[in-house]
Amino acid sequence: MLAYLTRRLIQSALILLGVSFITFFLLYVLPADPVRQIAGRSATAETVANIRHQLGLDQPFVVQYARYLGGLVQGDMGRSYLQKTEVATLIAARLPATLLLMLGAIVAELVIGLSLGVIAAIRRGGALDQSLMITSFVAVSAPQFVVGLLLLYVFAVKLSWFPIGGYGSFSHLVLPALTLGIMGSGWYSRMMRSSMIDVLRSDYIRTARAKGLKRMRVLALHAMPNAILPIIAMIGIDIGIFMSGIVVVESVFGWPGIGQLAWQAIQRVDIPIIMGVTLVSACAIVLGNLLADMITPFIDPRIKLR
Amino acid sequence: MIEVKDMTTGAAAAPDTAPPVLQVQGLTISVRAEGRERPLVSDLSFTLARGETIAIAGESGSGKSLTSLAIMGLLPPPALRVSEGRILLNDQDLTSLSESRMRTVRGNRIAMIFQEPMTSLNPVLTIGLQLAEAIRAHEPISKREARARALEALKAVRISEPERRMGQYPHELSGGMRQRVMIAMALALRPDVLIADEPTTALDVTVQREVLDLLRDLQREMGTAIILITHDMGVVSEMAERVIVMKQGRAVEQGPVRQIFEAPQESYTRDLLAAVPRMGDGSGAPARDGDAAPVASLRDVRVRFDIRGGILSQVTHRVHAVENVSLDIMAGETFSLVGESGCGKSTIAKALVGLVPHQGRIEVAGHVLGGMKSSDMKSLRRDVQIVFQDPMAALDPRMRVGELVGEPLLIHAIGTPEERRERVAGLFERVGLSRDQLDRYPHEFSGGQRQRICIARALALQPKLIVADESVSALDVSVQARVLDLLAALKREFGIAYLFISHDMAVVENISDRVAVMYMGQIVEMGTRAQIFGNPRHPYTKRLMAAVPVPDPTHRRPPVPRLAGEVPSPVYPVGEAPQRLPLRNLGDGHLVADAPEPM
Numbered sequence: 008m009l010a011y012l013t014r015r016l017i018q019s020a021l022i023l024l025g026v027s028f029i030t031f032f033l034l035y036v037l038p039a040d041p042v043r044q045i046a047g048r049s050a051t052a053e054t055v056a057n058i059r060h061q062l063g064l065d066q067p068f069v070v071q072y073a074r075y076l077g078g079l080v081q082g083d084m085g086r087s088y089l090q091k092t093e094v095a096t097l098i099a100a101r102l103p104a105t106l107l108l109m110l111g112a113i114v115a116e117l118v119i120g121l122s123l124g125v126i127a128a129i130r131r132g133g134a135l136d137q138s139l140m141i142t143s144f145v146a147v148s149a150p151q152f153v154v155g156l157l158l159l160y161v162f163a164v165k166l167s168w169f170p171i172g173g174y175g176s177f178s179h180l181v182l183p184a185l186t187l188g189i190m191g192s193g194w195y196s197r198m199m200r201s202s203m204i205d206v207l208r209s210d211y212i213r214t215a216r217a218k219g220l221k222r223m224r225v226l227a228l229h230a231m232p233n234a235i236l237p238i239i240a241m242i243g244i245d246i247g248i249f250m251s252g253i254v255v256v257e258s259v260f261g262w263p264g265i266g267q268l269a270w271q272a273i274q275r276v277d278i279p280i281i282m283g284v285t286l287v288s289a290c291a292i293v294l295g296n297l298l299a300d301m302i303t304p305f306i307d308p309r310i311k312l313r
Numbered sequence: 314m315i316e317v318k319d320m321t322t323g324a325a326a327a328p329d330t331a332p333p334v335l336q337v338q339g340l341t342i343s344v345r346a347e348g349r350e351r352p353l354v355s356d357l358s359f360t361l362a363r364g365e366t367i368a369i370a371g372e373s374g375s376g377k378s379l380t381s382l383a384i385m386g387l388l389p390p391p392a393l394r395v396s397e398g399r400i401l402l403n404d405q406d407l408t409s410l411s412e413s414r415m416r417t418v419r420g421n422r423i424a425m426i427f428q429e430p431m432t433s434l435n436p437v438l439t440i441g442l443q444l445a446e447a448i449r450a451h452e453p454i455s456k457r458e459a460r461a462r463a464l465e466a467l468k469a470v471r472i473s474e475p476e477r478r479m480g481q482y483p484h485e486l487s488g489g490m491r492q493r494v495m496i497a498m499a500l501a502l503r504p505d506v507l508i509a510d511e512p513t514t515a516l517d518v519t520v521q522r523e524v525l526d527l528l529r530d531l532q533r534e535m536g537t538a539i540i541l542i543t544h545d546m547g548v549v550s551e552m553a554e555r556v557i558v559m560k561q562g563r564a565v566e567q568g569p570v571r572q573i574f575e576a577p578q579e580s581y582t583r584d585l586l587a588a589v590p591r592m593g594d595g596s597g598a599p600a601r602d603g604d605a606a607p608v609a610s611l612r613d614v615r616v617r618f619d620i621r622g623g624i625l626s627q628v629t630h631r632v633h634a635v636e637n638v639s640l641d642i643m644a645g646e647t648f649s650l651v652g653e654s655g656c657g658k659s660t661i662a663k664a665l666v667g668l669v670p671h672q673g674r675i676e677v678a679g680h681v682l683g684g685m686k687s688s689d690m691k692s693l694r695r696d697v698q699i700v701f702q703d704p705m706a707a708l709d710p711r712m713r714v715g716e717l718v719g720e721p722l723l724i725h726a727i728g729t730p731e732e733r734r735e736r737v738a739g740l741f742e743r744v745g746l747s748r749d750q751l752d753r754y755p756h757e758f759s760g761g762q763r764q765r766i767c768i769a770r771a772l773a774l775q776p777k778l779i780v781a782d783e784s785v786s787a788l789d790v791s792v793q794a795r796v797l798d799l800l801a802a803l804k805r806e807f808g809i810a811y812l813f814i815s816h817d818m819a820v821v822e823n824i825s826d827r828v829a830v831m832y833m834g835q836i837v838e839m840g841t842r843a844q845i846f847g848n849p850r851h852p853y854t855k856r857l858m859a860a861v862p863v864p865d866p867t868h869r870r871p872p873v874p875r876l877a878g879e880v881p882s883p884v885y886p887v888g889e890a891p892q893r894l895p896l897r898n899l900g901d902g903h904l905v906a907d908a909p910e911p912m
Contacts, residue, residue: 210432217385218447219420232437307437308482
């Protein structure tokens, strides 16, 4: 177990190194010039050259990357070009909000997706199954900003059940978490349905029924844990999908997370922030997957981590 | 058989006088498809007395498993249902019971064990929990009491270390142990009727022997009536007092076991019995002369699989799948490898066609395997072809069968498209299919026909050696007999050699020229068919043969020495290796390993 964890962490570090290189390289070859953003349109060529020199952007790519990496190893993610603040500070201030939002979204998508999937599987072929599957299809296909605005309109504007935007209490969390999670719940309901149908056909379910167990026990104890197994691995991947979703959702709901930060930074070519947010996201994805893999053996005794 | 039972089970007296515990009257099971109802089982009637064993025998599609599910009330709705007839358990009609009432019968008054012990237990729950919940589903007792009862049940099925098994998960147990757990679960509540649906089909023959013995012992103790569903006439003759032979949903013949075996009335029963491979003493057609040249020769072949662990995932253990195997397969001979699961027989087959890396020397049709260029590998594959166990899995469902059979020709760029098609058509006719079927898809064929297609594909390149890895094991006996005939005819016609791999001793005896018996990756005995079957010398060979169920109700089986504990594991830490078993020559090429102390 410990050996496995160590190996996975080393692998994770290598993945992050790769991500940092690719992102840095893409930002380097990007035609947008951060110096122009800082200096403004009316700046003289001399000012521009000065700023470029100050930021070290006149150095060759390898030197720039090595310098960035050197800082990173010491925990220094650099300073924002425009906000003149440590990137680490900026991210640290906003990360809890984003993590909360993602947690909410995971809970929402699992609760909605799994339960609907189980219901559809039990009622397989019936009208309920079909309408649930159509709904899930819509949920998967609907763009997040549309879903977000729709939820805002119905539940915040018309019904006033939840606040329109902002951050601070549980009721602030509900709509953004739903918006972020609704696509996943569509996915999960479909996956859970097919997984559950497979499991319900399996020999050990027949054995459980042949023992004379009650239907609820067969479903909850014998079928569901087995049906969930293939889905756990997906939760890790989800975090990656969320990362693209939070940019939209955080803007729609005014949620003060790193998605907003990233969006502003991209518009202004604020390279240190873009790098920082990308690396933190990559970290979250890698750790999320690791976590999902670590949970699996607790549900499936056949899986041993080594 | 009946006399023996009468002496040992006072309660379960002669079946015809005891009151029936289960009566099936005019049972018809229908499937609804495309708006029409079609019967899958028609008008089946039988009675089962307390303590009696009745066998329902038949080939696939005969409706025997559906019948058992109907008795359990487990037919999958809504497509399948009992459309006519009654199932009376102690005068209570099960077909009219509500689901909740039926639930109290299931597992309590009627219990069932299934064919696949590997998949019949829930992989994520402990053995103890699965046993205890079966008891608690029917009796209002505490968890602690249920666990105690579960432990008792495990002890009753003579499983090793029952206390430890309680906390283990199914994957930690071997197939035989899992089937014991299933039996413990089924019999924990002392049901009136036990339905055993192919209970030993998935098990090795020595394990099958133990499980059958166990079932019989428990039946004597508890007076449980057993419905034994099986395709294996050997198992029928050893276990049953009465037999129902089913074919396509109807009972063809019903009667006492001796009558069915000695004086079958119906031609189908006679054909079925005639097709059953019987093990003899190896006499019959003599083995081929020894002057042929070997098409394949193996010298000290080892195949080991690494098991990795640790931070740097270094190799910590190795599975010693094949250890120092040396053998020659002569041109035009059928060489059989027999042994139980995990003995390494299939690994040899894979090494021989270059599918797994090996150490030692393998020479096939003049090519030495290992470190070959891919072009050499390709020419090797013209000379060696393989036919697998499951024909459905071996045929791409999206290709027409004509394309599948012609594909080897295409890969080796032989002939024009017209010539290829002509040759494929010829192959089809040779294996007993018609050329009109060339453009069909695999799912349109029966299991036996599919295996013929696989054989035709193997023949396409006119190989010198065909490796048949359990190629007839999944087929019904009548189909199996015809496929074996085809293999024999092809051997005579083309002079092909076979490496025939099987766990079925009777089939091996019928088809082989020479036989090697494998145990734990090594050959323990090798010789001509007459030597192995007429004069088995190694204790493992003897035990294998003694364990085979004999399709003859008058047969008295000699007592078999019990295997002490479980089959040992072929996994060794790096640096250790199993002891090499040298083979002694007893004369005329009959080689046998020295027996280890207690086998």
